[in-house]
Amino acid sequence: MNRNKLTLRDYLLMALISVVFGVVYLLAVYAGTALTTILTPMGLGVLGYEPFYGIWYMAAIITTYLIRKPLVGIVTEVIAALIEVLLGNMFGVMVLVSAFIQGVGVELPFTFTKYENYSYKVAMASAVSATVLSFLWTGFRSNYLAMDWRIVVAIFVIRLLSALFFTGYLSKLICDKLDKAGILANHLNTSEVSD
Amino acid sequence: MIDSINPTAKTVGILLGSIILGLTFQWEINLFVILLCLLFLITSKRTDPAKLSKIMIPIALISISYFFTGWLFSSEQALFAGASDPATIIGGNDLTNGLNLSTRVLSFAMLGISYSLTTDSGELIASFIQQAKMPMKMGYAILTAINLTSLIHREYDNSKLALQVRNIPVKPFDTKPLFTMMVRMIRWSERLALAMEAKGFSEDRVMQMQMTIKAKDILFSVGLPVLIAVMGFVIL
Numbered sequence: 001m002n003r004n005k006l007t008l009r010d011y012l013l014m015a016l017i018s019v020v021f022g023v024v025y026l027l028a029v030y031a032g033t034a035l036t037t038i039l040t041p042m043g044l045g046v047l048g049y050e051p052f053y054g055i056w057y058m059a060a061i062i063t064t065y066l067i068r069k070p071l072v073g074i075v076t077e078v079i080a081a082l083i084e085v086l087l088g089n090m091f092g093v094m095v096l097v098s099a100f101i102q103g104v105g106v107e108l109p110f111t112f113t114k115y116e117n118y119s120y121k122v123a124m125a126s127a128v129s130a131t132v133l134s135f136l137w138t139g140f141r142s143n144y145l146a147m148d149w150r151i152v153v154a155i156f157v158i159r160l161l162s163a164l165f166f167t168g169y170l171s172k173l174i175c176d177k178l179d180k181a182g183i184l185a186n187h188l189n190t191s192e193v194s195d
Numbered sequence: 196m197i198d199s200i201n202p203t204a205k206t207v208g209i210l211l212g213s214i215i216l217g218l219t220f221q222w223e224i225n226l227f228v229i230l231l232c233l234l235f236l237i238t239s240k241r242t243d244p245a246k247l248s249k250i251m252i253p254i255a256l257i258s259i260s261y262f263f264t265g266w267l268f269s270s271e272q273a274l275f276a277g278a279s280d281p282a283t284i285i286g287g288n289d290l291t292n293g294l295n296l297s298t299r300v301l302s303f304a305m306l307g308i309s310y311s312l313t314t315d316s317g318e319l320i321a322s323f324i325q326q327a328k329m330p331m332k333m334g335y336a337i338l339t340a341i342n343l344t345s346l347i348h349r350e351y352d353n354s355k356l357a358l359q360v361r362n363i364p365v366k367p368f369d370t371k372p373l374f375t376m377m378v379r380m381i382r383w384s385e386r387l388a389l390a391m392e393a394k395g396f397s398e399d400r401v402m403q404m405q406m407t408i409k410a411k412d413i414l415f416s417v418g419l420p421v422l423i424a425v426m427g428f429v430i431l
Contacts (some may be wrong), residue, residue, distance in 0.1 A: 006333075007388070008332045008392060009385055009387075009388035010384075011335075011338045012340075012388055013381060015336040016383055017337075017380050018340060019343065023347070033256060038257055039260070040263050041263065042267075043267030045256075045259070045261070045264060046261060055368075062377070067314075082337055085310070085347055086337075087344070090308055091303060091304060092309070092311045092356050093306070094210075094303055095307070097210065125255060141303065143220060143299060144267060146270055147264060147265065148270055160397070174374055183377075183378050183381055184381075187305070
């Protein structure tokens, strides 16, 4: 495990990547809002943002892969949330809590591998744990107990599928391409990135 | 009204207030918080009415969507819990459940907006560094990224354009421009870090902006959660 302290370059990379994903998040918000508008009259508007939920975990998993030091996922999510808040995010300070929980979710499987395994298996596990923790948090925030159980199950399943695609598959694909392109200073061995 | 509150104290107050609000399940307390936040926003000199109305559109939509879900897809537990509510007599259990859910989301959002729109980014980071012991590197990395936001947006558009002029189609959520941006950000972070350190940036840096905690800041950070708790658990 790389126990070196986070450097200025690491923090800058986390912050800059958070802003890049801020652009992607904005696209997801537009798409989610459009979907929510369509689904609202049927009472299914709460599902509108769920297909894009995995996008919110992408920054954390990508920086964890690129920097490979403990706590990077959590710090990235918190930095991304702070940037969102300062740019006028509607959920303000609660985004910081959501971000911390999502960061813990993304980071957890990497902790078990001592930050030495960056395979698809770990990326998928990361997507699952981020989904479970964020689902518990949004369940508390939006009071899922007041909703029909079928809606709650639909929220979880759609969010999980989204996370598996965006966080588990797409993020890992981008990182592997970066690694192959020779951009990363600390190049990984084949055993570290494949199952 | 809350412009002059220390940002760390404001964060603590609104965060605790939001968590306590999360433990209550009545639309009356949600409505009280919404009105309180409106008061914060109206009395703030930092609130930009155009920005506020732009943010309110998706919030209103989300709130309406929760109303319909709560109304059309109530859980049995929610119907039982709302039986004694005065609104239930007028509109029935389902309607009260919808009202509870929609005002809950709206009240969280209003707390968030009254935090986001009344807090200055420079003051927030300075306060987090000085009062919340945020690492100097992290604080300045956030400020750097915020100041580079428009440039990063332009770079992202340019990387899409660069693909399009080569007749490579770019779909929404395409990874190709994202890959280009990742490469650029890795390079930028290295160069920026070098430039900042070359100018003498370190953890020992002295800050010109000095943030302090006054009595009114403590009053706000304690008072707001206590007020919500009293309203939610004692009065209503």
